[in-house]
Amino acid sequence: MTRPFLGFGLGLRTDHYEHVIDNKPQVDWFEIISENYMVPGGKPLAHLDKIRQDYPMVMHGVSMSIGSTDPLNSDYLKKLKILIDRVEPQWISDHLCWTAVNHINSHDLLPLPYNEATINHIVDRIKQVQDTIGRQMLIENLSSYVTYNNSEMPEWEFVNEIAKRADCYILLDINNIFVSANNHHFEPQHYVNGIDSDRVMQFHLAGHSYNGEMIIDTHDHDVCDPVWELYEYALGRFGAVSTMIERDDNIPPFEELRQELAIAEKIAAKVLTPQQLQISNKQDLQGAA
Numbered sequence: 001m002t003r004p005f006l007g008f009g010l011g012l013r014t015d016h017y018e019h020v021i022d023n024k025p026q027v028d029w030f031e032i033i034s035e036n037y038m039v040p041g042g043k044p045l046a047h048l049d050k051i052r053q054d055y056p057m058v059m060h061g062v063s064m065s066i067g068s069t070d071p072l073n074s075d076y077l078k079k080l081k082i083l084i085d086r087v088e089p090q091w092i093s094d095h096l097c098w099t100a101v102n103h104i105n106s107h108d109l110l111p112l113p114y115n116e117a118t119i120n121h122i123v124d125r126i127k128q129v130q131d132t133i134g135r136q137m138l139i140e141n142l143s144s145y146v147t148y149n150n151s152e153m154p155e156w157e158f159v160n161e162i163a164k165r166a167d168c169y170i171l172l173d174i175n176n177i178f179v180s181a182n183n184h185h186f187e188p189q190h191y192v193n194g195i196d197s198d199r200v201m202q203f204h205l206a207g208h209s210y211n212g213e214m215i216i217d218t219h220d221h222d223v224c225d226p227v228w229e230l231y232e233y234a235l236g237r238f239g240a241v242s243t244m245i246e247r248d249d250n251i252p253p254f255e256e257l258r259q260e261l262a263i264a265e266k267i268a269a270k271v272l273t274p275q276q277l278q279i280s281n282k283q284d285l286q287g288a289a
Helices: 014-024 045-050 074-087 116-133 155-166 174-184 188-194 227-237 254-271 281-286
Strands: 008-011 027-035 057-060 092-097 098-100 104-112 138-140 169-173 202-205 210-211 214-216 242-245
Touching: 008 254, 014 045, 027 242, 045 074, 057 074, 074 116, 116 155, 138 155, 138 202, 155 169, 155 188, 155 210, 169 174, 174 188, 174 214, 174 227, 188 227, 202 227, 210 281, 227 254, 242 254
Parallel strands: 008 027, 008 242, 027 057, 057 092, 092 138, 138 169, 169 202, 202 242
Antiparallel strands: 098 104, 210 214
């Protein structure tokens, strides 16, 4: 599949519903958190329907728990499919992690051991998900704070193998690479260089916080200069990739976030050609979905 380019987007947050509906700001697309709308009704869905009329969307999940040893949650997948049919997103994504054990949700994105057994386990589960929802999905790399003694390969090799064997795509979180590189003492550029370019469908950008020598992926600050530099490097490696900024705490007014997104646009304009930055037409996007 030819990679569609949506342009530059933002995470849709409740703080900004009214602003977006009333002002229709110049943003190419929005990403929604799937679980916030996997309900039969209510104001969030009503706002979502209005905004979807004017903007392309993608769906991003936090609770699929693709790496868990629990059976996949069939009720969750049914609700996810209902939302997919309602939103008609360009694609859906979730994290390469586990969140639950014995059906108890930790409400955290927990890392996995990077080995062959884990790859086989996750590939099988991704295939089940893709068969259920009738489309390919994206998997996102985590920010991590611990490692496993039984890991057999670097994270980027692990991510690549899963994407290739499951025939899915990658949501490459640039901030998460930077955070993990700091916490585990590797060069973030090595991670970027190790990812298969034909599998990357989307970039995430976000801010983080320092806790002593450790960095925590908090999504409560502006994107920092080293992450912008890594983003520029990633654009040089992958070309035009749909890019968005996540902000989940200390959420500023919408226009401040839009100004931050303009930094991504400026960097992309420096690295890429105008032809590369042309947003895919509607027919291309419908084919991607």
